[in-house]
Amino acid sequence: MQFHVTVLGTNSAIPAFGRYLSAQILTVQNNLYLIDCGEGTQFRIRDFRIKSSKINQIFISHLHGDHYLGLVGLLGSFNLQGRKKTLTIFSPPGLQEIVDAHLKYGETKLGYELKFIVVDATQYQKIFEDKLVEVFSIPLKHRIATSGYLFKEKPHPRNIDSAAIKKFNLTVEQIKQVKAGNDLLIADTSIPNNKLTYRKKRRSFAYCSDTVYLESILPFIQNVDILYHEATYTDNLREAAERYMHSTALQAATIAKKSNAGKLLLGHFSSRYEKTNVLEDEARSVFQNSFAAIEGESYTYNKD
Amino acid sequence: MQFHVTVLGTNSAIPAFGRYLSAQILTVQNNLYLIDCGEGTQFRIRDFRIKSSKINQIFISHLHGDHYLGLVGLLGSFNLQGRKKTLTIFSPPGLQEIVDAHLKYGETKLGYELKFIVVDATQYQKIFEDKLVEVFSIPLKHRIATSGYLFKEKPHPRNIDSAAIKKFNLTVEQIKQVKAGNDLLIADTSIPNNKLTYRKKRRSFAYCSDTVYLESILPFIQNVDILYHEATYTDNLREAAERYMHSTALQAATIAKKSNAGKLLLGHFSSRYEKTNVLEDEARSVFQNSFAAIEGESYTYNKD
Numbered sequence: 083m084q085f086h087v088t089v090l091g092t093n094s095a096i097p098a099f100g101r102y103l104s105a106q107i108l109t110v111q112n113n114l115y116l117i118d119c120g121e122g123t124q125f126r127i128r129d130f131r132i133k134s135s136k137i138n139q140i141f142i143s144h145l146h147g148d149h150y151l152g153l154v155g156l157l158g159s160f161n162l163q164g165r166k167k168t169l170t171i172f173s174p175p176g177l178q179e180i181v182d183a184h185l186k187y188g189e190t191k192l193g194y195e196l197k198f199i200v201v202d203a204t205q206y207q208k209i210f211e212d213k214l215v216e217v218f219s220i221p222l223k224h225r226i227a228t229s230g231y232l233f234k235e236k237p238h239p240r241n242i243d244s245a246a247i248k249k250f251n252l253t254v255e256q257i258k259q260v261k262a263g264n265d266l267l268i269a270d271t272s273i274p275n276n277k278l279t280y281r282k283k284r285r286s287f288a289y290c291s292d293t294v295y296l297e298s299i300l301p302f303i304q305n306v307d308i309l310y311h312e313a314t315y316t317d318n319l320r321e322a323a324e325r326y327m328h329s330t331a332l333q334a335a336t337i338a339k340k341s342n343a344g345k346l347l348l349g350h351f352s353s354r355y356e357k358t359n360v361l362e363d364e365a366r367s368v369f370q371n372s373f374a375a376i377e378g379e380s381y382t383y384n385k386d
Numbered sequence: 387m388q389f390h391v392t393v394l395g396t397n398s399a400i401p402a403f404g405r406y407l408s409a410q411i412l413t414v415q416n417n418l419y420l421i422d423c424g425e426g427t428q429f430r431i432r433d434f435r436i437k438s439s440k441i442n443q444i445f446i447s448h449l450h451g452d453h454y455l456g457l458v459g460l461l462g463s464f465n466l467q468g469r470k471k472t473l474t475i476f477s478p479p480g481l482q483e484i485v486d487a488h489l490k491y492g493e494t495k496l497g498y499e500l501k502f503i504v505v506d507a508t509q510y511q512k513i514f515e516d517k518l519v520e521v522f523s524i525p526l527k528h529r530i531a532t533s534g535y536l537f538k539e540k541p542h543p544r545n546i547d548s549a550a551i552k553k554f555n556l557t558v559e560q561i562k563q564v565k566a567g568n569d570l571l572i573a574d575t576s577i578p579n580n581k582l583t584y585r586k587k588r589r590s591f592a593y594c595s596d597t598v599y600l601e602s603i604l605p606f607i608q609n610v611d612i613l614y615h616e617a618t619y620t621d622n623l624r625e626a627a628e629r630y631m632h633s634t635a636l637q638a639a640t641i642a643k644k645s646n647a648g649k650l651l652l653g654h655f656s657s658r659y660e661k662t663n664v665l666e667d668e669a670r671s672v673f674q675n676s677f678a679a680i681e682g683e684s685y686t687y688n689k690d
Contacts, residue, residue, distance in 0.1 A: 176491030
């Protein structure tokens with residue numbers, strides 16, 4: 083079952099060196115969740131042949147242009163492509179007013195319903211769930227109201243353990259019983275269902291951008307499989323990071339280490355870095371499993 | 387002295403086949419005028435190494451997304467690049483409300499002044515002039531209020547005619563006199579200044595997008611040097627063009643012919659055309675000097 087993050091844009095503020103602005107797609111089985119939507123996101127969706135009709139929710143971290151200015155264009159393109167399904171957009175306050183102004187003067191009536199959910203960027207709370215995932219807001223600290231997002235798979239159904247089938251030499255009928263959730267009576271001994279089955283781990287992804295170094299998020303993202311954390315600067319520019327309320331690669335890696343993350347993705351790179359390996363190397367000095375995100379790449383993580 | 391049009395985007399509605407959305411730069415000497423600003427315009431400005439600091443006026447034809455959704459990103463990038471010079475934006479009503487909503491929720495204070503001039507899209511009138519050009523609104527007919535723009539060079543200063551210098555064997559002193567605008571007295575005959583000097587032709591460019599086929603614009607664009615006219619469809623789709631209030635390549639060429647244009651640029655291509663030569667060929671059957679615009683190319687025209 084798929085659970086991976088596809089990175090569409092990695093630059094901060096202004097596009098540079100062929101790098102676009104913040105946008106990522108989390109794929110969970112057959113569902114796509116779009117997180118941030120910088121200018122040009124619809125170009126990247128096309129470049130990377132992403133089936134955008136499978137996007138039903140969009141999560142915007144904050145209303146700085148490099149994180150959402152591709153949204154209105156994408157909404158218009160969905161409309162031209164004949165979309166009928168409801169689209170739900172999560173964001174700190176203000177986005178509906180902005181989108182409504184665009185639609186008003188364009189005299190555009192969308193052929194699908196648009197729902198806006200205002201996210202309280204000061205609270206960690208569940209803001210959404212469907213059959214596959216639960217999504218939680220993560221209070222970040224930036225120049226304006228900013229929310230990170232934690233995606234957590236719903237508990238998987240129990241799978242029958244192939245070792246148990248072998249060990250107890252189960253019949254087809256017994257396997258059916260176990261799959262139905264029943265215990266088994268074998269030679270007068272009751273074997274509880276949970277000895278015969280297992281659950282796959284619930285995988286998780288946290289998106290943390292933009293933010294200062296912020297230890298208060300650690301409880302929310304503890305043991306996350308994939309952590310995306312902004313790393314606008316290298317640590318020699320920590321003062322600039324503090325001034326503009328961003329993080330350094332070293333700080334991102336420290337958050338990854340302290341949260342016991344599986345993998346760290348870095349992004350939101352300053353245009354001063356033509357190559358991003360300097361940011362990756364810095365992060366790896368603290369947290370080995372760090373990657374400077376590459377646009378078009380998909381990232382997954384399987385814990386032992 | 388430069389007078390050329392650089393095309394940044396040629397597709398309509400949705401980007402396709404590597405084609406971006408409507409945006410053009412008119413270069414007149416050292417000034418750049420941006421006309422329309424579809425999503426990704428700032429990427430194109432970077433791709434084609436255009437000195438965007440020389441843009442002081444932006445002209446938006448209408449508030450359909452494919453013609454202006456790159457504007458807010460561009461304004462933000464100007465700000466990050468430290469712009470201080472006033473920027474004036476011409477557009478049918480509503481754009482200021484939209485831009486203000488973005489700036490409000492981004493809590494963005496621009497470091498330069500932004501002036502909005504509302505263009506009455508029902509009138510042909512002078513809306514702007516500087517040392518180099520006069521700009522006129524052209525009332526177009528589309529689904530929402532839409533204005534074309536006519537750019538016309540200001541009268542050039544008179545140049546001394548080198549043939550006259552030869553013919554009358556003028557001295558350095560006499561040349562000075564002529565340059566100062568005086569007539570000359572040669573062998574008791576007064577030679578009027580305008581026999582000794584000439585003016586360069588005032589060059590002009592008209593941007594007409596989006597619009598139905600509209601003969602009422604002909605008086606405004608008569609004898610224009612370069613006419614950009616939208617050509618969303620080929621003429622076998624004339625009904626679709628009428629329904630969506632667009633033009634066909636044949637119609638664009640008919641306008642070029644009837645206005646006695648020097649050169650016709652076609653653009654705003656439907657995504658149904660992977661190659662645009664079919665549109666170019668169709669236009670050339672009516673008006674030979676027609677070109678399907680190519681992004682990154684600059685177009686000029688010198689009449690005999």
